[in-house]
Amino acid sequence: MNRIILYYSEGGTTQQVAETLAINLRCDICRIRDLKSRDGYKNRLFSTFDAFRESKTEIYPPRLDLSEYDTIYIGTPIWANNPTPAIITLIDRYNFLGKDVVLFTTSTNSEGENTFNKMDMKLRARGARVVQEFNIKTKDKSLEMISEDTEKAIKNLDLELY
Numbered sequence: 054m055n056r057i058i059l060y061y062s063e064g065g066t067t068q069q070v071a072e073t074l075a076i077n078l079r080c081d082i083c084r085i086r087d088l089k090s091r092d093g094y095k096n097r098l099f100s101t102f103d104a105f106r107e108s109k110t111e112i113y114p115p116r117l118d119l120s121e122y123d124t125i126y127i128g129t130p131i132w133a134n135n136p137t138p139a140i141i142t143l144i145d146r147y148n149f150l151g152k153d154v155v156l157f158t159t160s161t162n163s164e165g166e167n168t169f170n171k172m173d174m175k176l177r178a179r180g181a182r183v184v185q186e187f188n189i190k191t192k193d194k195s196l197e198m199i200s201e202d203t204e205k206a207i208k209n210l211d212l213e214l215y
């Protein structure tokens with residue numbers, strides 16, 4: 054089974070989840086970057102609008118070869134109850150025909166339902182089968198606690214199997 058983890062992270066918490074997954078599942082990992090600046094109060098406000106409107110953005114790397122992977126993990130922070138623009142752009146850019154996908158999100162309060170539904174719909178339309186999804190709450194948690202929560206999710210959801 055060949056897996057890759059694709060994730061976007063602005064503040065580092067989703068990155069912590071992604072890296073914990075990569076270490077525990079011994080798989081490839083790739084950070085998706087948003088080339089639009091998301092720093093600071095004003096940009097945070099624009100980011101909320103962008104996510105709410107499901108706007109696309111410019112991402113790096115612009116192209117990935119996903120052909121060798123059977124299972125693709127896709128991770129995003131929740132913005133305005135939606136996936137981030139970088140992850141919306143990523144999903145809309147690839148054909149996922151025959152791929153199994155595991156979704157993960159991080160958030161302060163949201164449970165992830167709306168975000169998962171949006172990603173799920175888009176991925177299905179592109180041929181993917183979403184096999185698992187989980188959200189990690191990050192508010193007031195250290196990176197170590199986020200890693201521990203991720204390890205619990207790996208165990209509880211039997212992610213070794215996907």
Ligand SMILES: Cc1cc2nc3c(=O)[nH]c(=O)nc-3n(C[C@H](O)[C@H](O)[C@H](O)COP(=O)(O)O)c2cc1C
Nearest residue numbers: 062063064065066067130132133134160161162163
């Ligand atoms: C622009 C913006 C919008 C956000 N919207 C939500 C939201 O709707 N619900 C929520 O629970 N958290 C929201 N958050 C909090 C992030 O989802 C949370 O802090 C996440 O863990 C950040 O991940 P990161 O450190 O990988 O960037 C938002 C954060 C930002 C910057």
